[in-house]
Amino acid sequence: MDVTFDNITYTVSTGKREKKTVLNGVSGRFQSGELTAIMGPSGAGKSSLLNILTGYTTHGVKGTLAFGSSGSTNRKLCSYILQEDYLQPLFTVHEIMLMACDLKVSSDSLNRSEKLRLVDKILDTLHLSYCKQTRCGSLSGGQRKRLSIALELIDNPPILFLDEPTTGLDSSSSLYTIKLLQGLAREGRTIVCTIHQPSATVYEMFDHVYVLAEGHCVYQGSALNTVPYLRSVGLHCPAYHNAADYLLEVTNKEYGNFTKALAKAATDPSWRLAPLVDRLGGGGGGGGVPAALPPCPPAYDSNHNDAVYQGHRKEVAVVVPLVGPVDQLPGKMADQSQRRPSEFAKLLILMKRSNIQLYRDWTVTHLKLFVHIVCAIVIGLLFGDSGINATKSISNVASFMVHILYLWYTTVMPGVLKYPYEMNILKKESFNRWYKIRTYFVASMLTSLPVQIFFAIVYATIVYAMTYQPCELERYLMFTAVLVLNTIVADGFGLFLGTFLNEINGTFIGAIMTCFMFVFCGFLIMFSHMSDAMRGISYLSSHRYSFEALVLTAYDDSRSDLVCPKDEMYCHYVKANTIMRELGVVSGNYLFNVVTLVVHFVAIKVVGFWTLKRKLKMG
Ligand SMILES: Nc1ncnc2c1ncn2[C@@H]1O[C@H](COP(=O)(O)OP(=O)(O)OP(=O)(O)O)[C@@H](O)[C@H]1O
Numbered sequence: 106m107d108v109t110f111d112n113i114t115y116t117v118s119t120g121k122r123e124k125k126t127v128l129n130g131v132s133g134r135f136q137s138g139e140l141t142a143i144m145g146p147s148g149a150g151k152s153s154l155l156n157i158l159t160g161y162t163t164h165g166v167k168g169t170l171a172f173g174s175s176g177s178t179n180r181k182l183c184s185y186i187l188q189e190d191y192l193q194p195l196f197t198v199h200e201i202m203l204m205a206c207d208l209k210v211s212s213d214s215l216n217r218s219e220k221l222r223l224v225d226k227i228l229d230t231l232h233l234s235y236c237k238q239t240r241c242g243s244l245s246g247g248q249r250k251r252l253s254i255a256l257e258l259i260d261n262p263p264i265l266f267l268d269e270p271t272t273g274l275d276s277s278s279s280l281y282t283i284k285l286l287q288g289l290a291r292e293g294r295t296i297v298c299t300i301h302q303p304s305a306t307v308y309e310m311f312d313h314v315y316v317l318a319e320g321h322c323v324y325q326g327s328a329l330n331t332v333p334y335l336r337s338v339g340l341h342c343p344a345y346h347n348a349a350d351y352l353l354e355v356t357n358k359e360y361g362n363f364t365k366a367l368a369k370a371a372t373d374p375s376w377r378l379a380p381l382v383d384r385l386g387g388g389g390g391g392g393g394v395p396a397a398l399p400p401c402p403p404a405y406d407s408n409h410n411d412a413v414y415q416g417h418r419k420e421v422a423v424v425v426p427l428v429g430p431v432d433q434l435p436g437k438m439a440d441q442s443q444r445r446p447s448e449f450a451k452l453l454i455l456m457k458r459s460n461i462q463l464y465r466d467w468t469v470t471h472l473k474l475f476v477h478i479v480c481a482i483v484i485g486l487l488f489g490d491s492g493i494n495a496t497k498s499i500s501n502v503a504s505f506m507v508h509i510l511y512l513w514y515t516t517v518m519p520g521v522l523k524y525p526y527e528m529n530i531l532k533k534e535s536f537n538r539w540y541k542i543r544t545y546f547v548a549s550m551l552t553s554l555p556v557q558i559f560f561a562i563v564y565a566t567i568v569y570a571m572t573y574q575p576c577e578l579e580r581y582l583m584f585t586a587v588l589v590l591n592t593i594v595a596d597g598f599g600l601f602l603g604t605f606l607n608e609i610n611g612t613f614i615g616a617i618m619t620c621f622m623f624v625f626c627g628f629l630i631m632f633s634h635m636s637d638a639m640r641g642i643s644y645l646s647s648h649r650y651s652f653e654a655l656v657l658t659a660y661d662d663s664r665s666d667l668v669c670p671k672d673e674m675y676c677h678y679v680k681a682n683t684i685m686r687e688l689g690v691v692s693g694n695y696l697f698n699v700v701t702l703v704v705h706f707v708a709i710k711v712v713g714f715w716t717l718k719r720k721l722k723m724g
Contacts, residue, residue, distance in 0.1 A: 113168035194242030247278035323367035326376025455548035485571025520599020597709030
């Protein structure tokens with residue numbers, strides 16, 4: 106399936122009224138069965154072009170794009186492998202492959218054993234079988250790259266785009282990766298990747314090279330035609346110089362500004378016929394033979410004695426044949442739409458994945474549970490019998506604030522730190538149509554909420570008992586319900602901050618907003634002492650409702666008198682409603698506060714979903 110694009114122009118705004126044209130009407134065709142490299146100096150527009158072709162960027166783009174002869178622009182035909190390999194670090198290679206297979210291929214299309222066979226075959230092909238049981242967090246750069254490719258091969262896309270697949274890899278891993286891509290292209294796929302400074306060996310593996318400079322296409326043709334092409338505009342590649350390096354030096358204007366001349370020459374379609382006779386007579390006259398290519402020597406010949414290279418020649422020999430021709434894998438599933446599982450099935454798979462992740466990440470489960478228990482005991486010991494002792498009612502009310510803040514911080518901050526990384530995985534997976542964002546959102550909520558609720562219940566139970574709160578089941582349940590609601594609102598707040606800001610800003614803004622919510626809860630400064638405007642703001646603070654509800658839990662509903670110690674002459678707060686009156690808390694408002702917390706929870710989740718979608722859209 107060829108990728109054809111015509112007159113693509115991409116404009117971005119760089120200031121209030123300033124615009125910059127990143128791509129100036131570039132055209133080209135990337136053919137199926139070919140491995141294409143998009144090259145050019147930094148800032149030439151390579152990533153921009155790739156993003157446009159994949160549909161990652163749509164805003165500010167003009168021109169036409171078509172996949173295949175029917176002129177389709179259906180993005181379902183392509184997969185995009187981003188430069189960074191964002192993988193779930195706690196899963197093994199085999200687990201992550203199987204989960205991807207479950208998300209991409211329905212059980213009606215392939216049963217369990219067929220899926221296992223498919224996964225094994227792809228892992229074999231990409232030489233990952235030996236690290237099948239290795240967790241993704243422990244893979245090397247080359248293995249991670251190959252796994253990223255393997256994950257996208259599961260549904261056998263006819264078009265594969267890769268952003269800098271060799272960046273960060275050593276020369277032998279780069280060569281190996283490109284050889285793999287070449288093998289995948291030979292099976293009928295269209296493989297397009299951006300690449301920086303390839304070695305001569307890697308460069309010559311590309312069937313087609315598309316070079317950009319200053320937003321113009323300055324070469325499109327066979328890698329082997331580079332030298333005669335440059336010579337045709339008067340640029341002579343020195344002997345024993347890598348043609349790719351020379352091409353980049355030219356586009357970087359090291360020999361003068363040839364951009365216009367090259368852009369004109371690049372419109373000649375015959376350079377893609379590989380390899381052409383040197384038109385200026387440099388290489389003799391054998392029509393279409395490699396002998397026409399000197400003076401740049403071929404990077405590899407049979408006398409090449411580089412040990413690493415020789416080793417590679419042997420290694421790459423075993424990777425062919427690859428996964429399987431594009432129209433045959435898996436053979437019994439031709440119609441892509443029938444292969445996909447339902448969103449509900451995907452929801453269950455994502456929930457399973459999140460649960461395993463939660464269980465394996467001991468810092469967010471085991472450690473957090475341990476810390477909650479220890480902190481609850483310490484806070485319980487600190488506030489002692491404040492729940493029943495009439496001389497300690499102020500301390501008891503203060504302990505409510507401590508509970509609210511403790512559960513708030515310990516829930517918000519993990520979200521702030523977790524989501525920015527999680528977003529990268531989500532971006533990659535949702536863009537390649539593994540699942541819809543809303544499916545991920547619901548799965549993530551359904552798995553994280555029970556854990557958060559459990560932690561809040563553990564904490565609430567310990568502090569309730571240790572601070573001598575009334576020994577009444579109803580009040581205990583009301584107390585726990587408020588802390589649970591406070592925790593799940595915090596969970597939503599963490600999602601909002603984590604999807605809206607980066608880790609540093611999220612931590613900073615999260616801490617400041619929490620402090621303000623704390624100040625507006627009516628304890629540090631009474632509502633009656635606030636101006637009308639400030640009191641209005643206080644209605645936005647969820648701490649206000651949590652705090653009021655906890656005070657009502659402890660002191661409302663005809664609570665019996667508190668205990669005044671024998672050695673005290675006078676206990677001001679012996680009557681339970683005294684403290685409520687002084688704090689300005691209105692009796693009978695428990696349900697209102699709880700309902701308001703539920704509204705806060707729903708609102709923050711809706712906002713969190715919006716910020717999540719917005720962030721993913723922005724790229
Ligand atoms: N959204 C944007 N806003 C402003 N400028 C942009 C935007 N997108 C791209 N550019 C500019 O367009 C030019 C091309 O960017 P692009 O990332 O496509 O280059 P590149 O060839 O991939 O570079 P590199 O090899 O360094 O990654 C750069 O100057 C970049 O600053």
